[in-house]
Each structure stands twice: as structure tokens, then as C-alpha cells.
Amino acid sequence: MLGLAGALGVSALHAAAAMPMDWTPSERARIAAHGPWPPAPAPDRSNRVSGQSAAIAFGQRLFFDGRLSAGATVNCAGCHQPSRAWTDGRATAQALAPGVRNTQTLVNLPLQRWFGWGGSSDSLWMASLRAIVDPREMGASVAPLARRVRQHPDLSCAYRQVFEQAPPADDDLLAVDIAKALAAFQETLVTARTPFDAFRDALLRNDHEAMARYPAAAQRGLRLFVGRGNCTLCHGGPNFSHGAFHDTGVPFFTRRGEVDPGRHVGLREAQASPMNLLGRFNDDASRDTAIATRHARLEHRHWGAWRTPSLRNVTATAPYMHDGSFETLRDVLLHYSDLPEERLHADGERLLRPLRLSPAELDDLLAFLRSLDGDAPLPDLNARDPLQARCP
Template identity: 45%
Template sequence: MLLLSFSSFSQTQESIKFSPNEIAVISQFGPWPPTSNIPDLTNSLDQDPVAIQLGETLFFDTRLSANNQVSCATCHQPKKSFTDQNPLSAGLDLGTRNTPSLFNVRQKNWYGWGGDIDTLWGASIRALLSPFEMGINIKKVSTYLKINDYKYRDLLSHQKWKTAQTDQEKLAFLGKLLASYQGTLISPKSEFDLFREALLKQDKEQMSRYSQAKIKGLKLFIGKGNCHFCHSGPLFSNNEFADIGMSYFDREGKVDKGRYQGIKNLKKSPFSSLGIHNDDTSNQSKTLAKHVTLKHRNFGEFMVPSLRNITFTAPYMHQGSLANLDAVIEHYSNIDEERLHTDGIAILKPLNLSAEEKANLKAFLESL
């Protein structure tokens, strides 16, 4: 066992031990930021400096919306960790789901709470087309871009725009520009990341700066809580979907089928990796979408979100129904097993956390 005994701790504080297995789990939560920058094969504009700059301009441009008042940044506000911190997104109209953060969005395999699309540019196009979000009219936007030649000269002169024959091709191009910018949004190194690095190096001075409450919360996260089975890897997400006993009904009382409908939408979208606008000639990018199959248990499953920057992305869950971290922890502490799928993977059980355990787990989550 590895003994952590910090000089900054008082005599009354207990020493905390991590087993080799626990250290191995902790090591898998990094490194952060990501050390490799794997290109998005579906998007030939990915990592192109001009595309990134154009994408950023488009991201903040309200003239892409039906009423000229809504931009991508309306819901994904930089000062709010690229969310809007509202329970439900509100663009042209009030939506039915919570706005996820765009930080680290490049690291994901699926987009949207139901995984309706598997390309970042396709996710951008879904928002552009949605009557709840931006309701784009591509013909009106094309005219606007030409009028603002000084602002979008590089866009209008790009070969892909000049050769685009259909509205779909133009939308795909705009989506790929937006995705190029969004792919640069990486959350900064966190307090936990510094502790993880120190733990692996056995830098006791740096380790001592991480409070005992956070260390206890970490042990709970990878131990009794079993949180790391879904919230795994450097992103603190397995990039998949789960049923955690949340309501299937949206604000209008309609059933939200979650991943079940998401897979159906994915398979028929022209903007997915399986569609004609994928720039990947190797077909590598199609593997996940090609092999995903619709199962009954997908009904009511929703995205397992990243926990990075979680302090700044409240409220939580797909409908923004849990206002703060205390409510999230309470949900898992007293989870109603009657609301979980009987044919799902039986990971979730009521944790029955004590007041101290809840405080420690919250302290750890706040350090992410």
C-alpha cells in the first residue's frame, strides 16, 4: 500500500492509503490536457487555421438564425463554460434538453444527449436547423455572406463553398467550419490534475496541497461509489449512454426516448459519418456508427457527460432537473432502483452516503 502522510496534516488527521490498483485507476484519468491531437478524419477543415478563425466568427454571428438574434454563443456562452446555465436551452424557442458544455467536445464519439449524430460538424448543423435553436435558412445566409464579403472573404473563396451545388453541401461546409473552431476548446488543467501528476511522481509537497476531503472523495469516487465505471478516462466519461433513473418525459409531457431515438436519427442523418458529406476516404471513422445497434434498453438512456469543469455547468442531467452538485449526489445516494431498466447493466445501487461522505465527494468533484 502507498502511504500518503503530509506534513501539513494535523496529528489528529488520519493517513490515507491508496492501493496499487487504486493508483492504476487514478492514472487513467489523465494526462490532461490531451497530449495527442488526433485529426478528425470526417472533416478535412479540421485544425486548419483559416477554418478555425472563420468558425469562430460564425459561432458568434446572430445572422445565421431565423430572427437574426440567436447565435451558437447564445446557448454556449464562453463565460459560462460554453453553456447557458439554464435548465433547458433557449434559442428561437424553449427547448426540451439542457445545454451541454462545448469544452473538450472534440474528445467525444457521439453528440447530443441521445447521441443523434457522431460528427462534431453534424452536431453544429443540427443546431443550425433546429426550430428551437437557430432555424437557419441557408439561402438567406448565403445572401448575407455575400453582402458581408469583407468578413467572410476566405469562406466565399474556398473551393468547397464555390463548388457546393446544394443546400446540404453548403450546410456541411458551414458545419465543418464551426467544428474546426469548437475543436480548439479545451478546459484548463484542474486541481485534480495537479494532484494526479504529483501522486504518480510521488511529489509530496504538491500532493499536500490537495485537501484530505478531496482525497477521501476521490477514494469514494473510485471505490464505494463506482462512479469511475461510467465516468472514466481523462474526460471522466466513457463516451456512452446510461439509464440513471431520470424521467423520460420532457417539459411538454412527451416521452423523450433518449438513445433509442438517437440511434434512429444517427442512421438516417446525411451529416453523420455514414453520410455522403464525410471527408474520410479510409472509412475508419464509420466503424462505431456502422456497428451500433438498436436495443430495447437504449430507451431512456442518455449521454454520460464529462465531469470536467462540472462546477460551472449546473444545472445537471439531460433536462437540467438537478440544480446543483448536492442534488446530484443525493440522487445517487438514494437512487430508486425501481426506475432502472431490468435488462440493463446492474451497476447502480443506492449508495446510502453519510453527510461526511457527501461533503467529501462534492469536494472532489469541485476539484475537476
Template identity: 40%
Template sequence: MSMFVSARFVSAWFTCACLLLVAPPALAGDPPIARALLAPELAALNDEELARIGAMSPLPALPADPTNRVADSLAAAQLGHRLFFDKRLSPKGISCASCHDPALAFTDAKPLAQGIATARRNTPTILDAARRRWNGWDGKFDSLWSQALSPLENPMEMGSSRARLLQVVRDDPDLRARYNAIFGDFPSELAAGARDPLATVPAPVPATAPATQALIDATTANVLKSLGAYQRKLLSGPAPIDRFVDGLNGKQGGDLDALSPAARRGLATFVSKGGCYQCHRGPSFTDEEFHALGLAGANGRVPDDPARLAAVDFLRANPFNCAGILSDARDSAKANMVKGLRRSSELFGQFRTPSLRGVALTAPYMHDGRFASLDAVAHFYDTLVGASPIGHHGESVLVPLDLGASGRADLVEFLRALGTDVSLGDPWKVNPLVEAARTESQAVGR
């Protein structure tokens, strides 16, 4: 997975999955940045490189999700908010927030995700996940709502089931009332009784009838869509780079001093000789594509994680995908992207390019958390020490950047300017259950 990519690499052909993606914003029509406003650190950049800076801000409006009819429902987001922090969803007392901690930019600050067991990959932030074309390191999911089921049922993560999820909603008066208000009455066929169709303790109900299983799946999809609605509220705030670009464009509130001299030198490297812009471009600093960029596998040699290759197989077969029967827009553009996915050996070892917004808050880095700091990431791409053998399912041949210690430090300083305080008093980024208890306690004390 790339964090920086040398401008001096030889690209291979992209797979069908990449061809289906929307092209990055064009730079040709962007108004030119006035050179008179440029600090000395940026004065040597050409017009194309300056246009890359101009394209870094502002963030566009949040894209719609027609596959989720309650994507922008406040009530659905409120239900999802409560479920996200609810430890009852897992028999081991693990909630979504156990790994996606708001205090850690919705990560867990660990190299590898730690649920019931240690997972194989790093916990990615879910800030701005609603802006992503695919979700997960390998793009295994085409929507936020479909993604929510995987950690729930993964035995290494939450070790739960969709039946338990529905039990929690059904048996909690507040959650059930919220569900009913959004989706209509909770199905009577799934009511508790002598033979509870959702029973998971001490053992699952054997041989669930197809009609009952279909109802469980449809009701699960509703609950998942509320979780998707909640995650659409988790957005990053303005960053120094936004104020800086506004300053270059002469906009009110702009600040040409929002970036330090070191950060400006790092920015110059980012859009020019560093080549970082080739994968990390636009206001989200990602091309939304998949790459295999020379990281050795867990075996210490060639990459051994199939990544996007296995993800395509999973996604096409997943009944919760955007083209499936549980989607609310089976003929939408998102659904058609899934329908068009094709398997190719070139997908082996490819991971999604992460956004760099807020990247300084989300250490450790890469899909397997191998780099503890941005300095370590910059050192790897500057020297390629520890890279895997050339040509093993790789789409590019990297060469060292040769920035040296000072050049790497400047680049890291720029990356720090892409982040902001993730809390900002945002009520969506706190545990609503704790807040409700605090409010109640304060009311009693009056």
C-alpha cells in the first residue's frame, strides 16, 4: 500500500477494477495560482505542479449512497451511533469503537487489529470513509453498510453473528423503538418465544428455514444501513492545507502562513520530484485505486497476502453488495461497478491507496502496521530498504527518492499539515451511551 511513490517509476497496466473508477479531477481548467503569492520554497514549481496544489482543497460534498435509502436519515444515524458503541453486539464485549476509538482518530494505534484475536491487518480509520469508493484495505466492500457486517461476524474480531445483532435491537426497548420508527415494526416472525429464531446461546438454532433466513438477512441489512448512516457523520475537519490553499487562491480566511517553511518544502517535494501525487492526489489525497508497491510479506520476502485478488471474489459473491437483493439501488452506478469487476492475477497483493487527510493521527502505518511513524514510512520510500524482490505481482518498479534526512523531515512536516483535531466538540465522535448517563447524573444532582 503506498504512502509515497517515486515519480521515477515504470507503471504497468491497470486492471479492470481500476478502469471502472472515475478519473481524478482534471487540473487543466483550474484557475492558476498567482506566482506573486508563492513563498520561496514553492517558487521553482511549474504550472502543472502548482495546479496539483490547487486541487488539494476544498473537499467536495459528500457523495450520495443510493444503495442505502436511510443513508442521510438523522434517526438512522442516531440508531447507528448507539450500536457502534454497544458492547453487547459481541459475546466477548467488543464494540465497533473498541478498535475504532474516537480518541485515536477512530483507529486503535496498534500495528494489527486486536479483537478476540490478533488480525492480519491494521485497523484503518473510518474518518471520511463515506468518501471512499471501496472500503477496507483490500476494497472488499462497496458500501459502509455492507462493511459493518464483516467485523461483527469475523471470529478474530467481534466473534458475533447477525442473529445476535438483531437480538440486541429486538430486546432493547429503546433500540427497538428507534428501529420501528425508521423501518417499520420489527418482524413479528423474529419475536422471542419457545423457539427463538434468533437464539444464539447456548447454540444457534439448527437448520433455519430459508424464508426465516431471508427475513433475518433483510432485517440485518436495515440495521447495517443505520450503522452506515452513522459513519457518514464521521468526517475530518479543515486542516492547515485548506487554509494554505485558500490563501494561494486569495479566498477569505486563507492563510499563507498555515504551512511552515519546512512543510512548504515538503509540499514542493510531494507535487514534484517525490511523485507522491501520483497516488495521493486531489483533496482526499488518494487515487481510490489499488497498488502493490514493494512491501515484503510476513514471510520477510515476497508479498503473501492476496489482498485485492481475494477481495474481488468475496465482493462479487457477497449478497450484501450494492448490486444484491438487499441493496436499495441495484442498478445504480455503484452496483454496476460491482457487476463489472473481473478477476486478474495482477490484483494479487494490491491494497487500496489510503487518504492522507489526518494521516499524522493514525499511526502505525501500512496495511500491516509495519511502520511505527511517518518518519519510518518516509525512510522506506526514500531508501527502499526492506523492499520485496522486484517483479513479484508488482505493478511498478520503485527507485529510491534520495531525499536525505532533511528532505524526509520536510515531507513529514507537510503530512502533519493534512490533519486536524478530530474531536472539535463533535457529538457524533463521542459515546452517546456515556453522554446520556452523564446528562442523567447531572439532572439528578440538580
């Protein structure tokens, strides 16, 4: 009898121990590639003030400063609202005029190589300058912006502290430097660790107790994400985006029936601009940082292709896609489930197939996506401002 009870006890134990999912070596490798988090900070070599505390403080001030816009009415935070995960909750942006694209979040940007949905900028500072001069966003021009920085004592004082020289007479140079301070600030916006990160690290350590804290539904969703769903192919790496451009069958017609060609116009703009990394404003004298800009080639498949968004914190950044056409994550997943195959380019992506998710699978994927929530950072308004003493 005792023997039987003992045997039962042992098999019950085995059953409990067998409950956790077994992960194959290839699943483990794919999951491992989604970390570690946070990434090691690496200064942007194209920006000589990247990572410097005075530049970060100046950038934070500028981010909330309407004087960068044409009528001194719009600031960056009007659309990239800190309390809304640095987006605006709208389908498409609206400031001086209605835009056709969804406002991107600004977190984890040092991990990207191209900026904007179509990658029309090849550096974070170029993207920041684009926002200032875009007529639908802040509508400023470089010359009046530069004049304002020279004329307003607080701005010119801060400029001097950060760049260790008086604001230059060269308008373009001064405007780019302002954008570089904005970039230095935005680089600090890194999302916190998530339940997924804790699970990933536990999996690598074979720490079953810690792994068991990750909800079973999220584990099943993760298996789908790295397996049958093939999501990792594009949403790969620690930032859940390889930063590449793809067509996922979202129409490239805007609400007004015009065409938004996405990467096709983005790459042309980036390569044609004097503000790109090949130009005179790149602080990396070797121009190693410009290799991608020099070698990228325009291809037909770039029509209607968009930069793969990061999925960190994705629950906080609705609505979704470049045109904000999906209100909820469930809508996005239903899109992947029923993908309109005839909409995908004939010569384009062969990466996507309709997934035909069951309702349970859909819930599992949602549980997994929710496990990528790590708080978006808020600006630390109480932090000591290193500019305060000299430029109040």
C-alpha cells in the first residue's frame, strides 16, 4: 500500500513537474534573441552631443518648447505625449494640418537605423529636424528657427553650454544642432523590463521556478510568435523589430484616396537630403555610420512597405499601423489571421500567409503581446537640470 501511495505521490510530482512547457533548442535560440533588455547604451557617433547630460537637458526643454514651431503654438509633446506612451492616441496626426500617418512612439529609438514609417530619415536628429520643418507638424523653416535661437537669451545660453560655442551664423548648422540636442533627449527614452524579459532570462538560466511565474497563456502565445506565426522573422531582436520595411497587406491608399508609397518615397527622400549621414552634418568623420544610406537601393517591393514597428509596450500605443487603421491589437491579429493574400505584392513578400488563428490562439497571442508591457519612461521633471544654474 505504502509503495502504491509512494508511487502515486511520485507520479503526481512528475505530473506537476511536467506542467511547464518544454522548449526546443530552436525555440530557445529564437527567444534568447529577443534580449537582453535593457540594451547597453551606445552613443550615436553621428551626433557629437549624444549621451551628454547638458544636451539631454537642453533636448528635454526643447521638446516641450512651442517656439520651435512656425506660430510658436505646437511643441513635440503635443503629438508625442509622455502620458500616452509618447503618442497621441489618434489614428493620424494633426497639428498645423491633418497628416496621413499615425504618430509613432519615441521609445527605444537608438535601436533603429531608419526613422519614420517610411524611413525618410537616416538618423534620429534628421527625423527630429523633419518634424520641425514638416508643414503638417511644426511648420517652421530653418532660417527663422535659427534666428529665434540666436535671439532668445535662454536658448542661446543653453546652446553655448551644450555646444561650447556661440550659436553659429550658418542657419542649417544651428538647426541641425538643435535637432541633435532633441535626439540626445529622445535617446534616453528606453522602456522598462517586462514579464517577457524575466521569463527569457529565466529560460536561459533553466530557472523553472521563475519561468513558472510567466502566465501559461503568454507562454503559448510566445510559442506561436516564434513558431507557426513567424512573427519573429520581422519583429525580431531585443526591440521586437529588425527595423526592416515590409508590406503586411495594409492598403497604401490614405483616407483621402491618395497614395502613400511608404518606403518607396522614404528611401528617396533620405538619400536626396543634404541632412543625411552622407552630408556635412554627420559628426562621424569616418562616415562609417553612413554605410546603409550609401548602399540602400530602391526596389519595386518598397511600394507600400513600412518599417516594422517595435512591439515593446505595444498595448499602450493604439491605434495601430502606419495609418492607424486598426483600433485594437485584436484587430491587428485578426488581420494577420485572415490576410488578404491577393493584396500582398505579386513580386513582394512571400513571408506572410493567413494564419487562421483559432479564438484560443488569438487570446494566447494577445496575452503574449501584453507581456511586452514595460512602463514607457516619463521625463524626470524633478531631476537636477545641469543647465539651470547658468541658463535659468
